[in-house]
Amino acid sequence: MRQNPSEARPAAVRVAGLRVVRGGRPVIPGLDVEVPAGSVVGLLGPSGSGKTTLLRAVVGVQAQVSGTVEVLGEPAGSPSLRRRVGYVTQDASVYTDLTVAQNLDYFAALAGIPSRGRKAAVAAAMSDVDLGGHEKQPVRTLSGGECSRVSLAAALVADPELLVLDEPTVGLDPVLRRDLWETFRRLAASGKSLLVSSHVMDEATQCDRLLLLREGVLVADITPRALLEETGAPDAERAFLALIDAANAVGADGSSPAAGGVPGAAATGRAREEDGR
C-alpha cells in the first residue's frame, strides 16, 4: 500500500484489484490507484485505454466490476455517495430542450437543495463556468463548448466533495480551458477532490498527480514535474508519448516487464508497468 505522508485525510478514491469486463473482454484487467483528497488528479491515456470505464466504476454506474472501489471512505455506488460525488460524462448530458437555468435548477433539486437556496446555487454554478447571461437560453441553441459547460455546471450546482470529469475541456478554446482549469484549482484549494480525464497533454501540468493508463493498465502514477524530469522530454505531450512507446515496446516483445522499461518507474518507484495479459 502506498502512503501519501502529506495527506492526513483519507484518499478520495481508492481502487484496489479493479477488474472490469465489457463485451466479454477485460477492459481493466486489474488496477490499483488512489486519488488523494483535496487534489486534482489527471487521468491520461490513448483512446480505448479504459479511462471512461474507470470513471464509471468510480461513480458506480459500471456493470461487471470486481475488486475494491472506495470513494470518500464508502464503496462506490453507495446511495449516500450520490449527494457527495458529481459526474460529468464525456458528451454533454443535459436536457437540450430546456433552458440553462431549468437544467441547473433540476439538478440542484436532485441534490436536495431546497427551492429557497436554488437560485443562488444556480447563479454560482453559472458564474463558475462563465455562462452568466445565458440563463433563459435553451441548451439546444448553445454552441458545443457552451453545452459542455452547462453539463459541468449541472455537476457543480450540487457542490460535490468529489468531481469526476470525463474530458471536460474537449472542444473549448484555450481561454476557456485556462479559466476552467483555474476553477478546478480553486475547487481543489477549497478542499474538493477532482479526477479529470483528458487527452490534452498541456493540461497535464495543471494536475497535482497524473495517472497514465494504457489498455486498462496503469503505466505511471507520477507528478507532472517528475514526468518531465525523468523522461527528459521538453513537454508533457512528448513525455507521455515516451511512456506509452516504452510500455508498447514491453507489451510487444512479450518479455516480463523490467523496471527500466519505463522511464520514471525506477526513479519514483511509483510508476508501474505490466503488459496486462
Added chain:
Amino acid sequence: MNLTFATAARVLAQLRADKRTIALIIVLPCLLIGLIAWMFEDEPTVLDRFGPVLVGIFPLIVMFLVTSVATLRERQSGTLERLMTTPIRKGDFVAGYAFAFGVLSLLQAVVVVGWSVWLGMDVAGPLWLVFVVAVLVAILGCTLGLAASALARTEFQAVQMMPAIVLPQLITCGLLMPRDQMPEVLEWLSRVLPLTYAVDAMQHLAAGEEWEGIQGSVAVIVAFIVGAVVLGVLTLRRRTA
C-alpha cells in the same frame, strides 16, 4: 417524493417547450372523433356508443408512444446515466414521468370529451367517470411505455413496441367483436390484457351504468398500473455495461 415532483416538473417543462407535440396529443384525437361523428352523422347513437370507448383508447396509444420515446431519449443522451449518479430513486423517475404525463392526459381528456359532447356524444352514465377512466388509461399507457422502453435499444425498436404491445390489445379488447363471441382462447387472452378493462368500463358507462358497474374494471386497470410501475422500476438499471 420531492424528487418525484422535481422530475415531473422537469418533464412538464420539456413538454411545454415542445408545443407541436402537445398540439398533436390534443388535436389528433379530436380530429379522429370528428371523422367518426361525420361518418355516422345520420346515426347519432354510434357516437354515443363508441365515443367513450375511443376516448379510453387514444390516451393508451399516445402516452405509450410518447413515454417510450422520451425514456429512450434519456438513455441515449446520457442524462439517464447521469441521473443514476444522483440521489434520485428509480421509483422517483418512473413516478415523475407518470405524474407529468398524467397531467397532460387530464388536459387531453378534458378537451377530447368536451369536443365529443359538443359534437353530440351523449354519455348515459356519469361524465366525470369517463374522465377518470381516460386519465387512468393514460397513466397505464405511460407506465407500460416506461417498462417497454427498457427492452428497446434503438428508436426503431421503441416505435415498434407500440404495435407489438398495443395492437393485440386493440384487436381483442371487444371493440371489433363482442368478447363473448370470440374463440375461447382469444377471450382468455383479452382477459389478461389491460385495455379490455378500459373498454369494458367505457362501454358500461355508455350504457348508463354508474360507479358500481365499473369499479371492478377500474380496480384491474389500477392493478396493471402498479404492475407496470414495478416492472419499470425493475428494468431500470443503475449499473450498465
